[in-house]
Amino acid sequence: MRLLCITNLFPDSGQPWRGLDNVTLLHAMRAERPEADIRVLCLRPGHGGWLGKKCPLKTRPGDEVLHPSYDWAPYLPKFGGQNHRLYAQAVQRALKSLPPGWQADALLVPWLFPDACGVSLVPELRGLPLVAVAQGSDVHQYLDLPARRRAILALSQRAHIITRSEDLRQRLLRTGAPAAHVSTVYNGVDIHTFHPGDKAAARKDLSLPLAPHTLLFVGNFLPVKGLDLLVEAAALLHQQIPIHLILIGSGPLEAQLRDQAEKAGLGPAHITFAGRKGPSEVAQYMRAADAVCLSSHHEGVPNVLLESFASGRPFVSTQAGGIAEITTPSPQGAVLVPERDPAAYAKALHQALSSPPDEVVLSSYARTMAWPQCAKMYWQRLIAPLEI
Numbered sequence: 001m002r003l004l005c006i007t008n009l010f011p012d013s014g015q016p017w018r019g020l021d022n023v024t025l026l027h028a029m030r031a032e033r034p035e036a037d038i039r040v041l042c043l044r045p046g047h048g049g050w051l052g053k054k055c056p057l058k059t060r061p062g063d064e065v066l067h068p069s070y071d072w073a074p075y076l077p078k079f080g081g082q083n084h085r086l087y088a089q090a091v092q093r094a095l096k097s098l099p100p101g102w103q104a105d106a107l108l109v110p111w112l113f114p115d116a117c118g119v120s121l122v123p124e125l126r127g128l129p130l131v132a133v134a135q136g137s138d139v140h141q142y143l144d145l146p147a148r149r150r151a152i153l154a155l156s157q158r159a160h161i162i163t164r165s166e167d168l169r170q171r172l173l174r175t176g177a178p179a180a181h182v183s184t185v186y187n188g189v190d191i192h193t194f195h196p197g198d199k200a201a202a203r204k205d206l207s208l209p210l211a212p213h214t215l216l217f218v219g220n221f222l223p224v225k226g227l228d229l230l231v232e233a234a235a236l237l238h239q240q241i242p243i244h245l246i247l248i249g250s251g252p253l254e255a256q257l258r259d260q261a262e263k264a265g266l267g268p269a270h271i272t273f274a275g276r277k278g279p280s281e282v283a284q285y286m287r288a289a290d291a292v293c294l295s296s297h298h299e300g301v302p303n304v305l306l307e308s309f310a311s312g313r314p315f316v317s318t319q320a321g322g323i324a325e326i327t328t329p330s331p332q333g334a335v336l337v338p339e340r341d342p343a344a345y346a347k348a349l350h351q352a353l354s355s356p357p358d359e360v361v362l363s364s365y366a367r368t369m370a371w372p373q374c375a376k377m378y379w380q381r382l383i384a385p386l387e388i
Contacts, residue, residue: 001036003029003382006091009111009135010042010047010068012057017276021187021303022110022133026066028188028375039102040066043073043096043115049147050074079149087118094161095124104128106382111150112138112161117151120158130159131382136300136321137224137257138208139168140323160381163323165300185378186326188371189306194283196312196359202288212242212270213353216289216313218282218304222250223297226318226340230295231257233345234271235264240350245271246289248282286311291352295345296320309333310366312359314352318345330365332357 005026009019030038039064048055049072057070066264075083077143106129109116116132118124132155142148155161163169166184173179203210215234219225227247234245245266247257254273261271277285286292292308292315297323308315309330317323319336327334332355335348 001033001382002103002105002108003036003038003108004098005038005066005110006041006094007110007115008041008042008044008073010040011060011063012042012068012070013060014285016060016278020279022372023060023063024190025065025188025374025378026108028371030065030377032372032375032379037102038066039098039104040067040068041091041097042070043072043087043090043094045075046072047074048072048094054379069094071097073114073118084114084151085121087114088121090346091119091122092124092132095122095286098288103147107131108165108357108378108382109133109159111135112152112155113142113148116159116161117148117155120155131378132159132161134161134163134168134300135170136164136168136298139163139171140321143171147273149175152196153177161380162378166325167175167322183381183382185374186301186369187303187306188374189303189310189369190279191310191363191367191370193279194286194307194366196286196309196363197284197287199288202284206288208246208283208288209244209269209343212244213290214288215243215245215316215349216285216292217246217294218248218277218285218292219246219302219309219331220249221253221257223253226295226297227236227253227257228260229318229340229342229345230293231260231271232264232342233267233295233349235261235266236342236346236350236365237349238266238270240346241353243270245293246274246285248274248277248285249271250276282307283311286313289313290356291349293349294318294320295340297340297364299323301326305334306366306369309362312357312363314357314362316348318353323375325371331361333362333365 011018056069076085102318110133161182168182294317302320315334319338337348
């Protein structure tokens, strides 16, 4: 089996966190079927292709077995719902970087528009089994835009779409995608990296204070993550009990969040902007935390939720997207806030801190969703069309 993955969401040495769920999935699929030849074309937004400039991105250490090749895909904001056509042209150019005579047996394309929609238009790839992956915003936002919605629905006639939550699947079905062409497969979790551990030892290792309750956020500082709510709720909770909020990640809202925290009374002793961290570091921060937090406006089923459970730590979140699909059956592992109210969120945080779950039971629940199980389901959907 020769599998070609085409996507903009794939890491490089400069951005090792980009598309981390996708590269982890590919490694898991390779482990599941060692005989498979998996290759990646990563097309990043940029105009270097038109200018004849070679894409300078380099492979992240450890990903060489996936043979990633980096290239440019032009993206014009004013071109809007036609950008998949530009993406298709970029894919045609990028295909030339594959070894002579190498032809894919199947295609895997995370991100619906423009990536998967563009790939479906490439003549050289027509007729190949295509599995596209809906990750979140490509459904939540793009189905409201007529041109992109039409492109996604056309894709759903040609490809099998995997959604990373049932909520995303239902949104596609309500828009008109055929039910037989859309299925839900939750992301996996790395149970070897994320597992319970001694909280005090983890805090000592990270030079964190031992005394206050520690809250952890992991993600991008983007508007969709609704971090203003988390910071305000943490400030309210701090008026009741000592807390330490740690934010792992970065993004355009960092300066705004720092200013909000300072005005809310969360000084350096109460909030830490830790920057981006690798998976092993994030896992150690989770073992050091009392609870993991999310305050998004919408989500699929975020990896950080599964990683929190695998680490034996409770999860506090707004009730967004498909989060309840995983948290509802969990053994006392989550507190969801139905409304975007800082006082209600602060109360949920207090509840999670006051009644921690059994970390062994919670971690065992997460083990049922490890990456190998996820990889098997992806292979099933890729191979099934070949066997018809």
